[in-house]
Every structure is written in structure tokens, then in C-alpha cells.
Amino acid sequence: MALNAGCTDEQVGLFVAALADRIDVPPPGGLDEGVDALLAQELLIIAGGLQVRDTSTGMAVAPGCCAGLEDWRDWTQAITGGSPWLGHDPGPEVEVLGDDLQVWQDGGPNRHRGRWAGLHVDIPHSALPELLMRTQRDLVGFLAALTAWAERAGLGRRGINLVEAIDQNFTITAPLDVAVG
Known part of the structure; x- marks a missing residue:
């Protein structure tokens, strides 16, 4: 919601x-x-947190279990190259790639082979402060x-x-x- x-x-x-x-x-x-x-x-x-959605593709990455809305400010860590806590299973994670942030639904070591393969949203790094x-x-x-x-x-x-x-x-x-x- x-x-x-x-x-x-x-x-x-x-x-x-x-x-x-x-x-x-x-x-x-x-x-x-x-x-x-x-x-x-x-x-x-x-329970919950911030859901990231690409408005052009409709792709969304939802927080995992144990993530809470009370931790929404942890997203500021991504501004300096860190990854906020986004919960367990399926283990969402933020990855910095050049000028973009890739927010993966499954950030685990098998993310490219697992059931969530390819599910991610790209966010221009420069857009994150305004989004927050x-x-x-x-x-x-x-x-x-x-x-x-x-x-x-x-x-x-x-x-x-x-x-x-x-x-x-x-x-x-x-x-x-x-x-x-």
C-alpha cells in the first residue's frame, strides 16, 4: 500500500x-x-519498506521478509555506494554499476540463475536523492x-x-x- x-x-x-x-x-x-x-x-x-518500480516497464522490486518501513532512510546508503537492508528471501539488493543503481529482487549469489533471474530495476544514481x-x-x-x-x-x-x-x-x-x- x-x-x-x-x-x-x-x-x-x-x-x-x-x-x-x-x-x-x-x-x-x-x-x-x-x-x-x-x-x-x-x-x-x-513489515514492508520501499518498493522500487520502473514506470516505463512496470518491473517492480519489493522488499523481502523482515524488511520494515521504519528502515526507509537506509536507502541513503546507496547514495554513497552502499546497499540498504531490503530484507531476506528473496534477498533484494542494490548494486552500483557506473552511473546507475540496479535494484535486484534476488541479490543472492545465484541471482542470475535463480527463479528471479533478471528481475531488477535500474535507477540513475543521480535520481536517488530526489526520489528519497x-x-x-x-x-x-x-x-x-x-x-x-x-x-x-x-x-x-x-x-x-x-x-x-x-x-x-x-x-x-x-x-x-x-x-x-
């Missing part, structure tokens, strides 16, 4: 439910109790959608605290260092 300002209340609620999926919510388990349980967590995490800034803008927009959802749901201070906790745990509004070299 793409997170941005255009998310519907249903999509925002689905995100909050997915965020709460890994924790126990005491009975009766309504929205207030779910948000309270989230706010009691030391760390908020959610756009991602941050989308996530800030999602915080606005989350705020509006919380208000409509009547969460009051709980909603404000939830938005702040998600912003902190996913490091959304903090300055983004995308300087090259």
Missing part, C-alpha cells in the same frame, strides 16, 4: 491495524485500546491523512500522540540527508 496524503480512512485504518497486528490488545480491544497499546510500545515497526525526498513528502502527507483520520475517529489526544509516535519511530519529518559524496 502506498502511503501518502491521498490515503483514504480505510487505508489509514488498515495501516494502524497492521501496525498493531504484532502486539496484544487487551479486551474489549476497541480502537482506543488499540491505540493505547501502540502508544505503550517502546518501538513501532511494520519525494518519499519523505509522501510520508509527511500520510501523517496528515493519519491526523485527519484520528480526528474523524474521535481519538483526541490519543490521535495526536499516535501521529507523533509514528513520526518518531519511522523518522518521517526529521531532516533527510541526501547529499551526494
Whole structure:
């Protein structure tokens, strides 16, 4: 699910439910109790991450298991030639090739012979900073959608605290260092 300002209340609620999926919510388990349980967590995490898509070919590389959206800023490592953590199986990986980044669905040693053979997306290295800034803008927009959802749901201070906790745990509004070299 793409997170941005255009998310519907249903999509925002689905995100909050997915965020709460890994924790126990005491009975009766309504929205207030779910948000309270989230706010009691030391760390908020959610499976997923950034999906890379080539808009001209439709090819997409999805994060592997154990990747989380909370690690989205790790993509800045690719600016300086590193590879962000993109999860296990099938082991997505970023490879620097000249002026391009190749994002492989299966970054393991058998990537060219395995079932994911050839599945990759090319990103011009120079485009990555703007893509990451756009991602941050989308996530800030999602915080606005989350705020509006919380208000409509009547969460009051709980909603404000939830938005702040998600912003902190996913490091959304903090300055983004995308300087090259």
C-alpha cells in the first residue's frame, strides 16, 4: 500500500491495524485500546519498506521478509555506494554499476540463475536523492491523512500522540540527508 496524503480512512485504518497486528490488545480491544497499546510500545515497526518500480516497464522490486518501513532512510546508503537492508528471501539488493543503481529482487549469489533471474530495476544514481525526498513528502502527507483520520475517529489526544509516535519511530519529518559524496 502506498502511503501518502491521498490515503483514504480505510487505508489509514488498515495501516494502524497492521501496525498493531504484532502486539496484544487487551479486551474489549476497541480502537482506543488499540491505540493505547501502540502508544505503550517502546518501538513501532511494520513489515514492508520501499518498493522500487520502473514506470516505463512496470518491473517492480519489493522488499523481502523482515524488511520494515521504519528502515526507509537506509536507502541513503546507496547514495554513497552502499546497499540498504531490503530484507531476506528473496534477498533484494542494490548494486552500483557506473552511473546507475540496479535494484535486484534476488541479490543472492545465484541471482542470475535463480527463479528471479533478471528481475531488477535500474535507477540513475543521480535520481536517488530526489526520489528519497519525494518519499519523505509522501510520508509527511500520510501523517496528515493519519491526523485527519484520528480526528474523524474521535481519538483526541490519543490521535495526536499516535501521529507523533509514528513520526518518531519511522523518522518521517526529521531532516533527510541526501547529499551526494
